[in-house]
Amino acid sequence: MICRIALSIFLVTLASAALAASEVRLPLDFNPVSIDPQKLSESHEFLVAEDLFEGLTTISASGVVVPGTAEKWQTSADGLTWTFHLRSDAKWSNGLPVTASDFVRSFRREVNPATASPSAAALEPIINAKEIASGAERDPVLMGVRAIGDHKLEIRLNEPTPWLPLLLTHFAAMPTPQRTIDEFGDQWTRPEHIITNGAYRLGAWTIGNEITLVRNPYYHDAASVQVETIRYIVSKAGSPDAFARFQAAELDVARVTGKDIHIAEQQHLGNLVVQRELATTFLSVHFARGEMADERIRRALSMTVDRERLIEDAAQSYGLPAYSLVSPVMRGYVPQSATWARQPPIARLAAARRLLAEARVGRSQPLKVQLTFIANERNRAQMTAIAQMWQSALGVDTDLVGLSGKEFLQRVAAHDFELAAIGWDPDFADPWSYLADYRSDSGAANFGEYADPMFDQLLNQSKRAVKSSAQRMRFLEAAERRLVDNEAVIPLRFGVIDFIVNVHLKGWEASPLARHPARYFRIEDAR
Numbered sequence: 001m002i003c004r005i006a007l008s009i010f011l012v013t014l015a016s017a018a019l020a021a022s023e024v025r026l027p028l029d030f031n032p033v034s035i036d037p038q039k040l041s042e043s044h045e046f047l048v049a050e051d052l053f054e055g056l057t058t059i060s061a062s063g064v065v066v067p068g069t070a071e072k073w074q075t076s077a078d079g080l081t082w083t084f085h086l087r088s089d090a091k092w093s094n095g096l097p098v099t100a101s102d103f104v105r106s107f108r109r110e111v112n113p114a115t116a117s118p119s120a121a122a123l124e125p126i127i128n129a130k131e132i133a134s135g136a137e138r139d140p141v142l143m144g145v146r147a148i149g150d151h152k153l154e155i156r157l158n159e160p161t162p163w164l165p166l167l168l169t170h171f172a173a174m175p176t177p178q179r180t181i182d183e184f185g186d187q188w189t190r191p192e193h194i195i196t197n198g199a200y201r202l203g204a205w206t207i208g209n210e211i212t213l214v215r216n217p218y219y220h221d222a223a224s225v226q227v228e229t230i231r232y233i234v235s236k237a238g239s240p241d242a243f244a245r246f247q248a249a250e251l252d253v254a255r256v257t258g259k260d261i262h263i264a265e266q267q268h269l270g271n272l273v274v275q276r277e278l279a280t281t282f283l284s285v286h287f288a289r290g291e292m293a294d295e296r297i298r299r300a301l302s303m304t305v306d307r308e309r310l311i312e313d314a315a316q317s318y319g320l321p322a323y324s325l326v327s328p329v330m331r332g333y334v335p336q337s338a339t340w341a342r343q344p345p346i347a348r349l350a351a352a353r354r355l356l357a358e359a360r361v362g363r364s365q366p367l368k369v370q371l372t373f374i375a376n377e378r379n380r381a382q383m384t385a386i387a388q389m390w391q392s393a394l395g396v397d398t399d400l401v402g403l404s405g406k407e408f409l410q411r412v413a414a415h416d417f418e419l420a421a422i423g424w425d426p427d428f429a430d431p432w433s434y435l436a437d438y439r440s441d442s443g444a445a446n447f448g449e450y451a452d453p454m455f456d457q458l459l460n461q462s463k464r465a466v467k468s469s470a471q472r473m474r475f476l477e478a479a480e481r482r483l484v485d486n487e488a489v490i491p492l493r494f495g496v497i498d499f500i501v502n503v504h505l506k507g508w509e510a511s512p513l514a515r516h517p518a519r520y521f522r523i524e525d526a527r
Contacts, residue, residue, distance in 0.1 A: 022228035024505060024521055025252050027235040027242045031208045035189050037174035038110045041118040043425075043514070046171050048232055051213055051518045052196040053174040056084045056103065056153070057165045061520040063429060063511040064331075065165045069098055069175070069197065069220075070153070079160030079466035086151040091218040092177060093201040100147035105178045108132075108140040122172035122427060125161040160463045162472055166428040199225045199519035209234055213518070226522040243500070246270070252502040261498055270500045275510040276320070278327045279425040279495030280434070283371070283386075284447045285488060289418045291367060296359040298487035301369070301419075303340055303352040304393035310385055311493055322491035325424075326434045326480055329494070329512040333431050333473050336480040338487075349393055356394050368397040372411060373421035375402030382492075383421060413444045419490075420447065429513055431476040435459060438483055448488060455482045 029044040037049050058068035070084040090098040111120050111133040120133040127144030131137035144156035157164070167173065177188075177195040184193045191202045199222070200213035213230040216222065233251060235242045246254035247269065256264055256272075264272060291297050307321030320328070324335035340348060360367060371387065373379045380402055387398035403411060412420050426433035436442065439459060440451040462475035483489065501508050507520040 022523070023231060024227050024229075024518065024523075025231045025233055025250065026516075026518075027245070027251055027254055028211065028232040029234075031234050032211070035194075035202070035211075037171045037176055038106070038115055038117045038119075040171050047515070048211055048213070049171050049174065050198070050515060051200045051230060052194075052198045052202060053171075053176070054198045054219075055168050055170070055173045055175070056086075057168045059169050059511075059513065059515060059517065061507055061509045061511070061517065063513045063515060065169060068169070069103075073165070075164075075466070077466075079162065079464075080157050082155045082157070082164055083148075084153045084155070086153065087220050088151060089220045090197065091220065093196045093216045093218055095218050097150065098175060098197050099150040100153040101150070102175045102178070103153050104145050104147050106175045107145045107173070108143055109176065109178070109181075110172050111143065112140060117172065119170070119172040122167065122170050125157050125159070125164065125167070127156045127158055160466050162463070162466055162469070163428065163430040163432055166430050170427060199517070200230060203229070219519075221519070225519045227518060230518045230521075246500055252505050253508060254500050256498050256500050264500045270502050273499045273501050273508070273510050275497045275499060275514070276327075276329050276512065277425075277495035277497060277514055278329055278429060278512045279423065280322055280325060280327055281319075281421070281423050281492045281495070282322065282325065283490035283492065284412070284417075284420045284422050285490065286415060286418050286420075286448045287451070287488070288415075288449055290369075291359070292369075292418055294359045295487055296355040297367065298490070299340070300352040300356040300359070300394060301390060301396070302338065302487055302490040303348050303355075304389055305386055305490060305492065306345075306389055307492060309389075310382060313385060319493035319496050322493050324480065324484060325489055325491055326431050327494050327512070330429065330431060332469065334477055336477055336484050338484055338491075353394060356396075366395045366397055368399065370399045370401060370418040371421070372401040372403065372408065372417045372419065374405050374408045379421060412447050415444075415447065415449055417447075422447070425495075425514075431473070431480065432459075432462070435476060435479055435483065438488060450483070450486070450488045452482055452486060455479050458482065 032045040032048055034040060034045060035049050035052065037053050040046055040049055054068045056068055056070040057065050060066050069086055069090045071087045073082055073084040075082045086100055092098055107123060109115050110117050110123055111129045113133060113135050123129040128137050128142045132140055132143055146154050148154055175197055180193060180195045181188045187193060191204055194202045196216065199216055199219045201216045203212040203214040205211050211232040215225050215228050219225065235245055235251065242251065242254040243256055243260045245251040264270065285292050285298055287293060311319045311321065323337035323341040326333060326335045328335050340351065371383055373383050383400055387400060390396040390398055411417055437445040438450045439446065439456050458475050458479035462472045465472035465475060504523055504525055506522045506524050508516055
């Protein structure tokens, strides 16, 4: 079985692709529809935006929250008011100062219904953000943000949100230059118009081909930005094209899969970086649909999915077997795995059969379940494998329902499924991002309509633990324990991605958030 169990970097000593002394070339999955922080919806767009813009907080090379445009912050005793102190040397790429009012205007723009931001919900912890975004409140001035002079920003929250610094690294919280937007409208992000406040500014954008970023001399930490030019080249990660471009010295980073990994290792093409991510793939269970209401049936199904074989035979990518919802990459948190996961396979199978028999006493027909998923070759292979496992172990018949992405999302949001295959990549590195959707009052976000008063109570207690991060994590662990013990989800695997990186490129580190800010890059020993 090919499975990366731990993060590792294999340093090779032979030649790699040539690396220009002041330029790094990175793959971009698709051409961005937008690089406007308030209009982004895809991860590849965020990669570019993160080099161009900087929020109040940002992340380190390894994905830890660090000060960004704000140099420090404090919170009130009740956790409801946060005050951020902006750097006095924070500037836009035209040399004008970045002020607290810029953030106020940007936050209001984010939740303004006219902006139609796909990520407006990210700011919902802020007072009246949700109401303004929905149109229930029409006065943006009532949003809980205000400037106190040029360099102090106050944010008022609906309830304690200890993970706010993490949340503020999200693109929804990045500042945008309102005067430039007013002047050029939707064209403000064109290279000849755009103003940014990040480590880089936009140099050129050839639609469908390449985006070139150049170092921003007005960035507050410009002295530490060592690479002059970043070229994002449209070349889908993991595709043969990306690997071929790396081999041809046209890219300095490429995602590799399958046989390409062996080729990269055998030919000593570069450093192989194995990146364990926060993403989790799982089956969401609808609690009110048919026999899924019986916990014994949910547990029997989960117990008879062979995660290791699924990853090896059907997933066609590296991964770690998952028995919890929250990824083990999460810092300061102990994921809560199913207690039965420690049983030997034979004992697990016997227990699953016993549970199913107890749950279906008096029923002669085999159990039939419906499994919904986004229809593509890889997903179908995985779902077919799971169906075969259930048939072999339990005699369960599975109706596989493959849908387009749009149809799938509509079906899941309407709670119209029995079991649904979900790939979850949290917005920020906090257990809350995994667990909050299972609150009984989460509406459409609670796909399976899970309802447990004790789970809700534990999440509420975690929000009140504003003075102790450790205590907050223990409440969240207890909440996940409830979720896992109730078999609310059937975890399948955690994300692991392999990259080949030019041996001369340093500062490109494995990050659980899959974010690699270019301001940390440096070039060593390039010839």
